[in-house]
Amino acid sequence: MSASNGYQRPFSKVLVANRGEIAVRVMRTCRELGVRTVAVYSEPDRASLHVRYAGEAYPIGPAASSESYLRIDKILAVAKKSGAEAIHPGYGFLSENPEFATAVKDAGLTLIGPPASSMIAMGEKTRARQKMIAAGVPVVPGTEAAIETAEEALAEAEKAGYPVMLKAAAGGGGKGMRRVDDAAELKAAFEAARREAEASFGDGRIYLEKYLLEPRHIEIQIFADSHGNVVHFGERECSVQRRHQKVIEETPSPIVDEAMREQMGEVACQAARAVDYLGAGTVEFLVDAHRNFYFLEMNTRLQVEHPITEMVNDGVDLVKLQLEVAAGRPLATTESTRLPRGHAIEARIYAEDPEQGFLPTPGRISYLRVPGGPGVRLDSGIYAGWEVPIHYDPMIAKLCARGPDRETAIARLDRALSELEVTGLRTNVAWLRRVLRHPTFVSGHYDTGFLDAAKDELLAPDTDSLHEVAMLAGAIYSQDRTRRLASKALGARAPEQSNWKNEGRRRGLSR
Ligand code: ADP
Numbered sequence: 001m002s003a004s005n006g007y008q009r010p011f012s013k014v015l016v017a018n019r020g021e022i023a024v025r026v027m028r029t030c031r032e033l034g035v036r037t038v039a040v041y042s043e044p045d046r047a048s049l050h051v052r053y054a055g056e057a058y059p060i061g062p063a064a065s066s067e068s069y070l071r072i073d074k075i076l077a078v079a080k081k082s083g084a085e086a087i088h089p090g091y092g093f094l095s096e097n098p099e100f101a102t103a104v105k106d107a108g109l110t111l112i113g114p115p116a117s118s119m120i121a122m123g124e125k126t127r128a129r130q131k132m133i134a135a136g137v138p139v140v141p142g143t144e145a146a147i148e149t150a151e152e153a154l155a156e157a158e159k160a161g162y163p164v165m166l167k168a169a170a171g172g173g174g175k176g177m178r179r180v181d182d183a184a185e186l187k188a189a190f191e192a193a194r195r196e197a198e199a200s201f202g203d204g205r206i207y208l209e210k211y212l213l214e215p216r217h218i219e220i221q222i223f224a225d226s227h228g229n230v231v232h233f234g235e236r237e238c239s240v241q242r243r244h245q246k247v248i249e250e251t252p253s254p255i256v257d258e259a260m261r262e263q264m265g266e267v268a269c270q271a272a273r274a275v276d277y278l279g280a281g282t283v284e285f286l287v288d289a290h291r292n293f294y295f296l297e298m299n300t301r302l303q304v305e306h307p308i309t310e311m312v313n314d315g316v317d318l319v320k321l322q323l324e325v326a327a328g329r330p331l332a333t334t335e336s337t338r339l340p341r342g343h344a345i346e347a348r349i350y351a352e353d354p355e356q357g358f359l360p361t362p363g364r365i366s367y368l369r370v371p372g373g374p375g376v377r378l379d380s381g382i383y384a385g386w387e388v389p390i391h392y393d394p395m396i397a398k399l400c401a402r403g404p405d406r407e408t409a410i411a412r413l414d415r416a417l418s419e420l421e422v423t424g425l426r427t428n429v430a431w432l433r434r435v436l437r438h439p440t441f442v443s444g445h446y447d448t449g450f451l452d453a454a455k456d457e458l459l460a461p462d463t464d465s466l467h468e469v470a471m472l473a474g475a476i477y478s479q480d481r482t483r484r485l486a487s488k489a490l491g492a493r494a495p496e497q498s499n500w501k502n503e504g505r506r507r508g509l510s511r
Pocket of ligand 1: 140165171172173174175177209210211212213215217241244245284286296297448
């Protein structure tokens with residue numbers, strides 16, 4: 001079928017093998033293109049937004065991902081039953097699983113993503129490093145292969161010089177990663193990293209990298225088609241991290257100029273070519289204080305933070321490009337020649353409590369007010385009345401803002417966050433606003449250590465005093481009430497106003 005403007009939709013029906021905001025994000029583009037959508041869901045996700053949004057939806061099992069969202073057989077069975085032609089895996093779950101890519105292909109369907117061979121080449125960090133070294137891409141200095149013993153780790157660390165980073169070859173999500181500052185800590189850290197990697201990935205292999213001091217994490221969005229074109233869409237600055245996981249991302253990076261962007265972009269395209277890449281991918285780099293950049297890893301899927309790239313690239317729709325490229329269409333080779341226009345920032349909204357060690361806070365959303373207005377974009381997987389399940393990642397939405405410059409984008413995102421109201425469970429919204437307003441973030445001179453260094457300043461101010469104010473207000477209220485009742489009983493005039501405000505000010509609590 002072609003739309004009224006002659007546009008040929010790339011597929012007639014797509015199954016989205018994911019949940020939450022990313023499933024909705026993908027389906028939104030499908031709906032715009034006239035592509036029908038199929039959702040899959042686990043039991044606790046029965047009433048999820050992605051299920052409601054899809055044209056049709058099918059249950060695939062109980063809460064545990066291993067019994068539902070990771071079940072290749074069940075997902076393929078739904079694809080067959082629903083007549084979907086292609087599968088979009090989103091991020092996480094099966095998105096970087098070569099077995100899944102192969103199974104989709106073998107079932108005669110199209111995976112909206114790279115071939116299994118690219119996933120394999122980039123999936124294991126040590127293999128990716130070897131590939132990149134061979135392709136002339138600068139990598140973070142360290143070992144090429146996994147380390148067998150603690151003694152070997154000691155020798156390699158001496159060679160690299162402390163501090164070093166122990167990392168899981170099969171790594172992801174910061175698991176199995178340990179910074180080690182001196183030889184005395186190494187043995188225990190090596191064993192701990194090994195155990196964690198084994199538990200998380202079923203693969204305990206560890207390798208070692210030099211720990212770059214005060215690095216920035218900057219990544220390049222690339223795109224490759226099946227006609228030999230590889231382009232990039234500029235960088236994203238992702239150095240605002242908690243426990244090595246991104247929290248706020250922005251583009252352009254405060255330290256990347258046009259020349260550096262072109263240089264990093266070219267290297268990223270080179271990395272993609274080296275693994276015969278197809279579709280959307282992200283090449284991550286660590287950048288040192290001298291603006292030297294080193295390959296960190298490549299994510300062979302759509303990235304969480306892709307919306308900010310869309311916002312500064314004239315609203316290009318990366319999911320639409322994914323669908324078109326998967327259907328065999330060529331990219332316009334001019335895609336990457338444009339410069340970023342304006343500035344965009346994303347904040348990841350979590351159902352978690354920053355004041356309680358960022359503990360997840362699943363529960364029912366009783367009320368939801370969504371932000372709007374100029375330059376604001378909300379990608380969310382929630383609605384009022386929905387129960388955020390405990391079983392999955394607690395990220396419930398992403399709020400992005402774009403402005404003509406960085407200052408406006410920050411002010412806009414802060415304003416949008418002030419409009420967002422989620423009641424019924426605790427979120428990190430107030431904490432995110434404090435991060436955005438922190439002088440270090442505002443200055444643009446920050447590195448991956450920023451959140452850790454500012455940890456205490458970022459906690460809610462005066463929680464004790466606030467508690468005290470609440471207690472005080474309660475006490476005064478009941479005191480007032482007693483007085484009023486007494487006056488009434490005596491037929492006298494009740495006091496006109498409570499004195500709690502004055503009391504608060506006197507005690508310096510009215511900030
Ligand atoms: P994962 O795949 O587990 O998320 P990455 O390799 O992408 O791990 O690294 C995540 C983050 O950890 C980086 O953005 C950076 O903050 C930190 N990191 C990783 N390797 C190093 C290193 N060699 N030196 C300093 N920081 C590092």
